[in-house]
Structure formats: C-alpha cells, structure tokens
Amino acid sequence: MVGEAKSRLNAALRDRGYRVTLQRSIIMETLEGLAGHVSVEDIYARVRERFPQVNISTVYRTLELMEEAGLAVHTHFDDGVAKWHRAEEGAHQHLVCRRCGQELELDLDVVEPLAEQLRARYGFQPDIAHFAIVGVCRSCSERAQ
Amino acid sequence: MVGEAKSRLNAALRDRGYRVTLQRSIIMETLEGLAGHVSVEDIYARVRERFPQVNISTVYRTLELMEEAGLAVHTHFDDGVAKWHRAEEGAHQHLVCRRCGQELELDLDVVEPLAEQLRARYGFQPDIAHFAIVGVCRSCSERAQ
DNA sequence: GAGCTTATTGCAAGCCTTTGCGAAAACTTG
DNA sequence: CAAGTTTTCGCAAAGGCTTGCAATAAGCTC
Structure with a gap:
C-alpha cells in the first residue's frame, strides 16, 4: 500500500x-x-x-x-498562512472569523452561483476557494452587542 | 482645503x-x-x-x-501584496487573472447574494471584498486552447 | 555503466508584513 | 509651563514565502 x-x-x-x-x-x-x-x-x-x-x-x-x-490544493487564510490538503479531499470554501479565528468549512454549492455569474458575465474562470472568506462569526457578532 | x-x-x-x-x-x-x-x-x-x-x-x-x-480599506491580491484605498471610494470586488495578472473591478452587487446566503445560513458577516477572487480571465483561457 | 545534458537542490538573500522593546513625543494635571 | 503618565515611534528581528545561483544528481545515450 x-x-x-x-x-x-x-x-x-x-x-x-x-x-x-x-x-x-x-x-x-x-x-x-x-x-x-x-x-x-x-x-x-x-x-x-x-x-x-x-x-x-x-x-x-x-x-x-x-x-x-x-x-x-492550497488555500490562504486570513493570517496570510497557506494551508495545504490533498486534492482528493475535495474543494471547499472556508469562512474565517477575524475575531476568534474560528474556521467553518463550506460546501462549494454555496459559492457555485457566484462562480457561475463570473463565468457567464465576465468569462472569468474563478478559483473561489483559493482564499478563505473573512468576516465575523455568529457568536462573535452576538458577543459584540 | x-x-x-x-x-x-x-x-x-x-x-x-x-x-x-x-x-x-x-x-x-x-x-x-x-x-x-x-x-x-x-x-x-x-x-x-x-x-x-x-x-x-x-x-x-x-x-x-x-x-x-x-x-x-485594504484588499489582498494574489501576489500577496495588500493594496489600500480611501474608504470613500467604496467597496468593490476584484478579479485577478493568475496567468496575466489583469485585474477586473466588480460591483459588489455581484457578490451580494453570496454574502446574503452566508449571513442567513451561517450567521456569518462576511467581508467578501477583503480578498480578490483569483482565476483565469477570458482572454487567457481562450489563448490556452 | 561511463559520460553528457539538463533539471533539481540547498543555500543565501530578499520581499512584505508584523512585533517586542526602549527611547521619544503627546497629552494631562497642577 | 514643568512634571508625570501613557501612547507612539524607530529600530531590529522574525515569520512566511520566493528566487538567483552554483553545486549536485537524475535520466538519456552509447
């Protein structure tokens, strides 16, 4: 093996x-x-x-x-560090909370409509999962109130 | 002034x-x-x-x-260099071609549906424009044929 | 399997960015 | 406006990644 x-x-x-x-x-x-x-x-x-x-x-x-x-495949996370994984594990999108650093893994389905838009409207073949999406997660935005 | x-x-x-x-x-x-x-x-x-x-x-x-x-506001482009602009110029999304380096500016309207999905489904407040979207532009993918 | 060509490696240096720290400057108070 | 407090600055170092270059090793040919 x-x-x-x-x-x-x-x-x-x-x-x-x-x-x-x-x-x-x-x-x-x-x-x-x-x-x-x-x-x-x-x-x-x-x-x-x-x-x-x-x-x-x-x-x-x-x-x-x-x-x-x-x-x-490699993806860039918010801290700038690249992380690698085997291609077989499949592409997926990442959400990273800029407050607590928590990472969420997302099915590509969620970003596929955007990818489709970019292909159709701009002829652009995006590699959307190459960068994580930064933002604020639910618990951090609730904590901010 | x-x-x-x-x-x-x-x-x-x-x-x-x-x-x-x-x-x-x-x-x-x-x-x-x-x-x-x-x-x-x-x-x-x-x-x-x-x-x-x-x-x-x-x-x-x-x-x-x-x-x-x-x-x-700053945005990360594919080469790792951050670029800055005045907040007044307004947020926008960037497409960067990984072959030729060409940069396209995009209205946020195009990515807003995805942002909405992320808020609704995950309670995640994304800052989608923080990273450019990497891919291959129309002319580079045509040239590849 | 020896010799030759060319890809690959290790090293050192460099780029962009962040960070710890002591020195210097900005604000505050009397 | 002098003294005291606290922030900010410059510097140097470090982190993550890339790149040029000379030395080395892979693969080809005979």
Missing part, C-alpha cells in the same frame, strides 16, 4: 516529464499521509524526520508541483 | 482617543490624496518626500488605524 502510493506519485511526476527525486517522493508521500489542512511547516517537520537535510524551499517547490499536477 | 482635510483627519484620531502626531497626519493626508489602489510602498515613498525619517512600520500601523476608523 505504501509502495503503491509511492509508485503512483512517482508516475505522476514522470508522466509530466519531471524527475523523480528522493526529496519529492518523501514530500509527496508525506502530504498524502496527512488528513485535513496542514501548513508548510507541518509538512516540513514530518519530512525532516525521514530526510533531515532537505530544505524548506524544496518543500515549497514540490507542493507547487503537486498543485500543478492536480494532487494538492 | 488642505487644512480642512487635515483637521478632519486629526479629529478622527482625537475622537477615538488616539494621539495626533506628525507622522500620522502626513500618512493620512497622503492616502487621502491618492486615488485608486496603492501599495504600502507607494504610500511610504510619498510620505518620505515630506518626512524622510519616518519608518515604514509606522505607515503600516497608521493604515491599520485608518481602517479601524473607517477611513481606509
């Missing part, structure tokens, strides 16, 4: 004409093994357990590659 | 219990005198013409203050 994932990931690289390196394999396996949203720092920490001399810029570059290959 | 703007801005500070300093006055006047979207660097450059020893962190802090006071 581990071997299966490894060869699948390596094939994804080779199919695109990219070279298979130990760094890339480890980084890709690491993200595949993590559920939910993780920061680059999280991934870097795990990767270093197996390959201490790897540089964090290689992690950034490999994640970018995985995104290009449709294996990974 | 310059004097009028100055005292209005200084009053905005005093009303909130903030101190009026030369740095703040100059930074606030500078943003008021600039139309459209400007980066912190743009503002900093102008401010330095009048007050060379001012530090850029003071510019950041003053802009934050202006936002709190409802005098300024």
Whole structure:
C-alpha cells in the first residue's frame, strides 16, 4: 500500500516529464499521509524526520508541483498562512472569523452561483476557494452587542 | 482645503482617543490624496518626500488605524501584496487573472447574494471584498486552447 | 555503466508584513 | 509651563514565502 502510493506519485511526476527525486517522493508521500489542512511547516517537520537535510524551499517547490499536477490544493487564510490538503479531499470554501479565528468549512454549492455569474458575465474562470472568506462569526457578532 | 482635510483627519484620531502626531497626519493626508489602489510602498515613498525619517512600520500601523476608523480599506491580491484605498471610494470586488495578472473591478452587487446566503445560513458577516477572487480571465483561457 | 545534458537542490538573500522593546513625543494635571 | 503618565515611534528581528545561483544528481545515450 505504501509502495503503491509511492509508485503512483512517482508516475505522476514522470508522466509530466519531471524527475523523480528522493526529496519529492518523501514530500509527496508525506502530504498524502496527512488528513485535513496542514501548513508548510507541518509538512516540513514530518519530512525532516525521514530526510533531515532537505530544505524548506524544496518543500515549497514540490507542493507547487503537486498543485500543478492536480494532487494538492492550497488555500490562504486570513493570517496570510497557506494551508495545504490533498486534492482528493475535495474543494471547499472556508469562512474565517477575524475575531476568534474560528474556521467553518463550506460546501462549494454555496459559492457555485457566484462562480457561475463570473463565468457567464465576465468569462472569468474563478478559483473561489483559493482564499478563505473573512468576516465575523455568529457568536462573535452576538458577543459584540 | 488642505487644512480642512487635515483637521478632519486629526479629529478622527482625537475622537477615538488616539494621539495626533506628525507622522500620522502626513500618512493620512497622503492616502487621502491618492486615488485608486496603492501599495504600502507607494504610500511610504510619498510620505518620505515630506518626512524622510519616518519608518515604514509606522505607515503600516497608521493604515491599520485608518481602517479601524473607517477611513481606509485594504484588499489582498494574489501576489500577496495588500493594496489600500480611501474608504470613500467604496467597496468593490476584484478579479485577478493568475496567468496575466489583469485585474477586473466588480460591483459588489455581484457578490451580494453570496454574502446574503452566508449571513442567513451561517450567521456569518462576511467581508467578501477583503480578498480578490483569483482565476483565469477570458482572454487567457481562450489563448490556452 | 561511463559520460553528457539538463533539471533539481540547498543555500543565501530578499520581499512584505508584523512585533517586542526602549527611547521619544503627546497629552494631562497642577 | 514643568512634571508625570501613557501612547507612539524607530529600530531590529522574525515569520512566511520566493528566487538567483552554483553545486549536485537524475535520466538519456552509447
């Protein structure tokens, strides 16, 4: 199973004409093994357990590659930090409360009508989930009264 | 008129219990005198013409203050750089093409239905225009064929 | 599997932004 | 207007991310 994932990931690289390196394999396996949203720092920490001399810029570059290959997705949250997740987990929109930092996950259905508008009216293909939506959550706005 | 703007801005500070300093006055006047979207660097450059020893962190802090006071607004574009504009210019949404970098300005009407959904269904008060919407513009997606 | 070409890596530096801290300036009071 | 209090400022450092460059390693060819 581990071997299966490894060869699948390596094939994804080779199919695109990219070279298979130990760094890339480890980084890709690491993200595949993590559920939910993780920061680059999280991934870097795990990767270093197996390959201490790897540089964090290689992690950034490999994640970018995985995104290009449709294996990974990243979203920017309000604090500016990007978080990554496996593409298989599916796209979704995030609401972030600017007061308490709470994060809500949203089905893409809710934003699809807007996406459709942008395509129809402007010919613009939006990647709406790329940024979280900032605002104030219910409990924080009630607390403000 | 310059004097009028100055005292209005200084009053905005005093009303909130903030101190009026030369740095703040100059930074606030500078943003008021600039139309459209400007980066912190743009503002900093102008401010330095009048007050060379001012530090850029003071510019950041003053802009934050202006936002709190409802005098300024900032938006994050895809390249991570924030751009500022006077609050009076009104809120609007931005579409940014990830290929060519082109920026489209959008009336808030287009995103209002989504905002309404988020308020109704989640009690979440979104600040939708805080982040630009990333995607691929019409000409870039046609060029890709 | 040795040699060659070219992609990839690690490193260092840089960009944009935020933050802790001591020094300096603004307001307040007598 | 002098002294005291409290905010604000400049500076330096740090955080998250990107990039240029020389050294290294992957993959190709024979």
